[in-house]
Amino acid sequence: MEPVLVRRAEPADLPRIAAIYDEQVRTAISTFDLEPLPPAYWEARLASRDPGDHVLVAEWEASDGSGAGVAGYAYSSSYRPRPAYSRTREVSVYLDEAARGRGVGRQLYDELLDRLRADGVHVVLAVVALPNQASEALHLACGFERVGLLPEVGWKLGRWVDTAIYGLTL
Numbered sequence: 001m002e003p004v005l006v007r008r009a010e011p012a013d014l015p016r017i018a019a020i021y022d023e024q025v026r027t028a029i030s031t032f033d034l035e036p037l038p039p040a041y042w043e044a045r046l047a048s049r050d051p052g053d054h055v056l057v058a059e060w061e062a063s064d065g066s067g068a069g070v071a072g073y074a075y076s077s078s079y080r081p082r083p084a085y086s087r088t089r090e091v092s093v094y095l096d097e098a099a100r101g102r103g104v105g106r107q108l109y110d111e112l113l114d115r116l117r118a119d120g121v122h123v124v125l126a127v128v129a130l131p132n133q134a135s136e137a138l139h140l141a142c143g144f145e146r147v148g149l150l151p152e153v154g155w156k157l158g159r160w161v162d163t164a165i166y167g168l169t170l
């Protein structure tokens with residue numbers, strides 16, 4: 001496991017977070033966004049003080065000695081806006097390609113889930129577009145179960161994409 005520091009994201013982290021996400025927007029089915037999101041989207045996510053809303057980053061030392069950098073991020077946010085859903089949170093995680101498969105996703109989720117437990121969140125959901133072996137493995141490793149499958153709900157990169165819903169009761 002890499003020596004990474006997981007901490008709450010700050011405004012200075014947002015360009016790096018956006019860059020990690022935008023690479024997946026352009027090249028992968030892991031997100032159903034088709035265009036990069038404007039800075040205001042990330043600023044609003046960071047500004048939310050709703051209980052159960054968090055944005056965390058994993059920071060690591062660059063192997064070339066050029067200092068610490070953000071290797072990835074994870075966040076939790078409202079699942080759906082109607083108030084009876086308030087103790088359910090949806091989570092997501094994205095890493096720079098160089099940081100994948102080294103335990104960084106696990107470290108981000110362990111910290112995020114601890115914070116959600118402390119907030120009194122009851123159910124955590126994640127939507128995983130398929131195929132995504134690494135994401136499915138991460139969620140299973142963190143105790144999630146696959147609780148649903150939505151066939152062909154996305155159209156991206158020239159094909160229909162299914163999503164699996166992963167759930168964890170805290």
Ligand SMILES: CC(C)(COP(=O)(O)OP(=O)(O)OC[C@H]1O[C@@H](n2cnc3c(N)ncnc32)[C@H](O)[C@@H]1OP(=O)(O)O)[C@@H](O)C(=O)NCCC(=O)NCCS
Nearest residue numbers: 030093094095100101102103104105106134135137138141
């Ligand atoms: C999905 C993602 C966040 C996983 O994070 P990660 O740091 O690579 O995963 P970790 O190294 O912490 O591994 C977590 C578990 O998944 C397993 N795993 C990781 N990558 C895997 C892969 N490619 N295939 C199979 N299993 C894999 C690990 O072995 C580990 O399981 P274990 O604890 O039982 O040994 C990361 O790969 C990523 O950012 N991918 C691109 C963006 C994305 O798809 N985000 C998810 C959107 S739903």
